[in-house]
Amino acid sequence: MDSATLVPLALAFGALVGAAVTTVIVLAHRRGQRAAAVATPSVPDGVDQVLDALESAGVVLDPSNVVVKASPGAVAFGLVLGRALVHAELLDMVDRVRRDGEAIEQEVDLARGPFGDAHMYLFVRVARLGARYVLLVAEDRTESYRLDSVRRDFVANISHELKTPIGAVGLLAEALSSASDDPEQVRKFAKRLTKEAERLARITQEIIELSRLQAADALSKPDLVDIDDVVSLAIDQNHVVAEAENIQLVRGGDKHVRVFGDEALLVVALHNLIANAIQYSPQNSRVGIGVNCTDGVVEIAVTDQGIGIPEEERERVFERFFRVDPARSRHTGGSGLGLSIVKHVVQNHGGDVRVWSQPGRGSTFTIRLPEATGASALTLGAEL
Known part of the structure; x- marks a missing residue:
């Protein structure tokens, strides 16, 4: 066979081999796609978008209880770790739905995350999602x-x-x-x-x-309040009781500072602190009321020479009905709500209240409020 005949035959054979190789590659690629689809199943159309938009926790599980999809809330609540549900209680609910075919709802008390001691209460609903999957939705209560x-x-x-x-x-x-x-x-x-x-x-x-x-609109219309006026009014309200106990109320110098807020509420808060100081002070002692302003923060401090507060109880003094000395408080008619009112008044004014104390030497309660600076005061005045 001469060379003129061999060349076309070689070309034809090469084309046939190339087509065969291409067919093998295409078939292998399709098989790989099918295998990948089995190994990493996808949830029904639209479920991905719903879970991504969900504020509560949502989880989709495959027949092997592998987490196929989890909402951000489910991860934040610590329900999912890797591709598994963390809590045995939730897995039990999933298994019951898969076995019985009926959706179930249940309130559960769970640990928050796999390692923490904190607890969370969830309202959980579990139901089938198509023929293969189970959907778990949990609302934090x-x-x-x-x-x-x-x-x-x-x-x-x-x-x-x-x-x-x-x-x-x-x-x-x-x-x-x-x-x-x-x-x-x-x-x-x-x-x-x-x-x-x-x-x-x-x-x-x-x-x-x-x-x-505690209402949302407790301070809906703030005014400019002169702190010197607040101090004067609060001292006047406690003057008679202090004299009866031979307790001297000593006031620091006027500071001429102002804050945004409600004068009546601030007077109530400071009155409660002074009354509390008098209540827990011995006769023939002093209660000091001082005002200071530094870097835009107004501080009103009430200092007594009373019984003081043990260290382990200082964080609790602002709780409702908590008393350092219940017998003494009931004898003087205290309700146990005064310091709780102080805390809420100050928080509503954008400030905080702090306590320093040493048993046997007395206590200092300090209200801290943001000062009404010149520019902001002018702005408020224009709005009013």
């Missing part, structure tokens, strides 16, 4: 549980606090009736009855004030 607990404690504390003066009023009323023929006893019981009635009125008023301070 931890805050709701916390608020319910706070409400229950608050109601229990109020009941406890009101029980004493209400019981005293009843007993005093009976005593008055029995002593109707003895004017001296009538005057004695009437005086105590008046004191208990005042205590009831004070507790009720402080509960109302605390509820108002």
